[in-house]
Amino acid sequence: MDRKNASPQGETARVLTEFLEVAVNCIVFLKGFYPPAAFERRRYMNVVVQKARHPQLADYIHSATSNLLPFVQKGLVERVNVTFYDKEHIPLEKFVFKIDVNQSYNSKVEESDIGFALRAFLIKLTVAKPATKPLPPSSGWEITAYFRALPQGSSKEKEAQLWIPTDTKQWLQPPDITPIKSMSSQPLKVQLYLEHPNPCEPKKLEE
Secondary structure, three states: OOOOOOOHHHHHHHHHHHHHHHHHHHHHHHOOOOOHHHEEEEEEOOEEEEEEOOHHHHHHHHHHHHOOHHHHHOOOEEEEEEEEEOOOOOEEEEEEEEEEEOOOOOOOOOHHHHHHHHHHHHHHHOOOHHHOOOOOOOOEEEEEEEEOOOOOOHHHHHHHOOOOOOOOOEOOOOOEEEEEEEEEEOOEEEEEEEEEOOOOOOOOOEO
């Protein structure tokens, strides 16, 4: 994307997907899913963060988040989840980024303004561990995107085919929600919250 001639939505999508890559790294580190040595300390938006050192892990996170850029720009992405699940693919915990990019916003976007707002999310994540739940052995995790609508046009449809349906089961009851951080800075709105299964959730879940 040509940053000099980028639309407000294009510049916003670029900053947001870059942020999501960093945030997912921080979440996976926070959960202790891999040994601490699998990550290295970096500085992003003047915040100390963790970045995966293993090439396959780093590539998965980078590919999943960067491939969202054209869909975020068009306002097609509603949520991006980092879901942790047990060996039966039953969700145990979800970090949910609910996003909205105003498609009618036409003013210039300052990267520093959006970056400053998103920086607060990274700071919140560093102290979010008490709100999380421990993971059992043989658990797994994945990045899942939820779209408001299916992309239209041959190129967008081809890009969308890179995303495949998840095997993770769905909760039957409304989840328990723990807010972490939210922001509203035109043209971008972001909410980050945790979801945990409802205490009334049945053990057998739908596919």
